[in-house]
Amino acid sequence: MKRLLLFTVTLCNLAVCKAQEQENPEFIGENFSLEGALALFQKSQSIEAFEQALNAEDNGINNLDLNHDGQVDYITVTDFQEGDTHALVLSVYLSDQEKQDVAVIGIEKTGPESAQLQIEGDEALYAANTIVEPQDISETVKGKGPNGMHYDAKPIGVNVWLWPAVRFMYRPGYVVWRSPWRWRVYPQGWRPWRVVSYSVFTTRCAPHRLVYRRVPTRTVVVAHKVYRPNRRHTTVVVNNRRGTRVVRSTTPRGTTVIRKNRTQTGRRR
Template identity: 55%
Template structure:
C-alpha cells in the first residue's frame, strides 16, 4: 500500500510539472490578443447605447475581455469614450492601470457615407497588437457569372462586401437627434457596483471561448475609415507602463526620487483556469 501511494504521488508530480510546462507555452503572440476585437464589434452591434456597450464588454460571460495589463491577477475594467467630429465618431476603448496611467486598447471608427449608410472598423492599439490590426464586419455577396466551361454555363462567385452598419442600434444611437457625446463616468478605483473582476483565463481557453465572434468579423489590411483615424491620433492615450507588445509587457516602476526600475513580467496567459 505504501509503495502504491508513493507511485501515485510520483505520477501526480509528473503530471503537474507537465501541465505547468504547457502553461508556460500558453500565451498569445501579442498582449492585445487577450481582448477580442471581433467580440467587441459583435457586442457593439448588439448594444442600444454606449453605456450598454461598456457593460457588455466588461461581463465575463460575453468572452471579450481577458486583459490584465497591470498584472494584479484580475481582469481590467474597460472604459468607453466617444470622440465626435461632424459625421465621424471614434469610440475609444481604454483601461486605467493606476490612478494616473491610462492605456488605449482599440478604437471603433464610424463614418457616415450617405443618408442611410455608414461604415466602421475596429483597430487595435499598436502598443498591444500587431501593426495595422483591423477588423470589420464580414458579409458575402453571391453573383451569377458566365463560366469558362461553356457558352451557356453559369457559376456562383462569392464576393466580400463592405457592410452598411447604419441600422445597427448602436450606430443609430450615435446619429440620433439630441445625442450627447458619451464619456464613461468610471475610472481607476471608481467602478460600477455590478462589476466583478475575474481571474484571467489561460489564453488557449480564452481563444476558444471567443471563437464564435470570428465568424462574422474578419481581419483586413485596408483602412476604410480614414477620417476617424485622423481625428483620434492627437488624442491617443498611451501608458508609460505598457512599453512592449510582443510576448508580454514590461512594467516601469518609478520611485519618489524619479528613479526608474524596469521589470519584465511573466508571459501573458500565465493565469490558471
Template identity: 50%
Template sequence: MRNYFTTVLIVFGMSISLGQEKDAPEFAGENFSLEGALTMLKKASTIEEFEQLINDERNDINNLDLNNDGNIDYITVEDVIEKDSHVLVLTALVGENEKQDIATIVIEKTGNEEARLQIFGDEDLYAENTIAEPFETNEKMGAEKGPAMPEIITNRIVVNVWTWPSVRFVFAPGYQVWISPIRWAAYPRWWKPWRPIRHSLFIGRCHVHKVYFHRTPTRRVVVHKSYKTRRHTSTTVVKSKRGTTVIHKGRAGKVRAVHTRRR
C-alpha cells in the first residue's frame, strides 16, 4: 500500500511539472507585454512616470523572473538620443552586476508635429524580428459588383504619435535626458516585487493591451548604432532556435539549473 501511494505522489508531481513546462512560453520575453509597454507610454506624461507604470503590478505588463529568484524583475528605462530619434531602452535588473535588455522603443520625429514609433523585443528574449506598434483603422467602400451591397474594406494605418504627452515631452526644449537611477537591490520605496504567475494567466490579463497595438513584420524606424554599443546582455540568458534558455547560477558562479522555455 505504501508503494502504491508513493507511486501516485511521484506521478502527480511529474504531472504538475509537465503542466508548468507546457505553460511556459517558447521565448522568455513573452512574459513581458510589448503592447502593454506602449499602452503605458501613451498614458505617461514623462519617461519617469512611464518607468513607474511598467513596473506597477496592477497594469499587467511584466511577468519576468529571468534570474529565477521567485520575484518579478525590476525594469529600468534609459533614453538614448541620436539626431531626431529617441531610443527608450527597457532593461531588467537580474543581478548585482548583470542586466538584460528586454526591448527598445524607437521614436522618430518625421515632421513639424509628426512622429512614429515601434517597440522591438530584444533578440535574446523574443523570436527574431518581434515588433509591435500602434495602429488605427480606416474604412472605405469597395467597388460595387452587381446588385449586392458594396464591400467595406478596412485598412490599418500607421499612427502619428506626436499627440502622446510622453512623446512631446522628450522632444520639448530643455528636456533632461532620462537615465533611471534605480540599481540592483536599491529599488524605489513605491515598488514591491511580486511573484510571477502562470504564463497562460498572464497572457489573458494583458490581452487588453492588444486592442490598439499589434505585431508587425515591417520595420518603420531604425535602431541607431549609438544604442547597439550600449546594449546589455546577461550570461543567464541564452537564445537558440528552440527558444530561450535561462541559466541559473549560484553565488559561487556554479550553474545549478538550466531551464529551456518551450510551448
C-alpha cells in the first residue's frame, strides 16, 4: 500500500513538473512578441505612439515580468541615430539604476524612397540571433503543361519606407525620441496588469507570425553597429534555458533580495 501511494505521489509530481515546463518558454524573452512589436510599429504614426501601443494591455504583445513581481513591465523606447540609420531600443527598468534591453529595431535607408528594418531580441533574453523582419510572398509559375505547372512561393523582403513611423523619423526636423519614463515614473493612466500563462500569451500572438518571419541573418548591419555601444544589460537578468535566474531584485520597500529560479534544461524548439 505504501509503495502504491509513493508511486502515485511520484506520478503527480512528474505531471506537475511537466505542466510547469510547458507553461514556461525556453527563453524568458519569448514573453515579448517581436512579431507583435513590428505589427504595432507598422501601424504607429510616431515613436511616441509606438511606445504607447507597446504598453497597452489590449494589444497583448507584452507579457514580460523581469523583476518577478507578478505584473507586466513597462517598455521604454529610445532612438539612437547616426545619419540615415536608426536603432530603436526597447528596454525595461528594473530599478532606478538597472535597465535591461529587450530588443532593438534597426532601420536603414537604402534609397531615396526605400528602407529596410529588422527587430532583434537581446541576447540575455532570447536565443542567439533571434531576428524578425516583415515579409511578402513572391509567386512564380514553373513547369509546362497542365500536369507539370506549379506555383513556387517564397518570402521576400519588404520596403518599409511608406510605414508612417518610418516616414516620421526621416522627415526634416525630426527630434530624436528619448522616452521620458523611467523606474516608477510612468504615463498618467498607465497601470501594470498581471501576467498570463505562456500558452495563453503565445496563442494571442500567433496571427503576427503569419506576417513577420524569423530569419537567421542580420541585414541591418550598420544599425547594429550604432546600437552596440549603447546596449544596456543588467545583473538582475541572467540568461538560462527555460527561465531566468534573478540575481537580485528590488522589493516595494526598496530592499535587495537574492533569489534563484529553478531552471529546466532541454533542447531548443
